[in-house]
Amino acid sequence: MEVHMIILTGVLVTVAVYLLLSRNMIRMILGTAVLSHAVHLLLITMGGAAEGHVPLLGESDGPYVDALPQALILTAIVISFATTAFLLVLAYRTYEETGTDDLNYLRRVRRE
Structure with missing residues (x-):
């Protein structure tokens, strides 16, 4: 059972890293949430819950x-x-102010 939990944690970390490398702000936020859940799952597995x-x-x-x-x-x-x-x-307030959630565009707006 622990092996399955560790494999699932690895899959969640992989998905989280993929989402964190995105240019979309919402995907980055979802990536941080998935990464935190992966860490929680890893800690509960290492704590010996079974x-x-x-x-x-x-x-x-x-x-x-x-x-x-x-x-x-x-x-x-x-x-x-x-x-x-x-x-x-x-992120919602940033989208209301700028009209986009693309981080590259937001970096260009800040420089100008």
């Missing part, structure tokens, strides 16, 4: 799952969602 039982004492004997990586990833998901929402609003 092994052990729920960390409630007295429920079961044996190895327990560490809850710290899951709590940190939940916090990171909320932060990445807020960052993505902020970047989308910023």
Whole structure:
């Protein structure tokens, strides 16, 4: 199962890098969102979510799952969602002001 998760993480990183290398601002924002989700998936896989039982004492004997990586990833998901929402609003305002979301055009406008 972990091998499949790592392969999926690799595919997500590949898609994110492809989107980040685009000239379109919306694609770049989606690329950062996909990259953050790939990192979350990698961290949860490396944290060993598939092994052990729920960390409630007295429920079961044996190895327990560490809850710290899951709590940190939940916090990171909320932060990445807020960052993505902020970047989308910023891209929308830029599009309203300039009429385009092409980054090469926006670089030329700034120089002039």
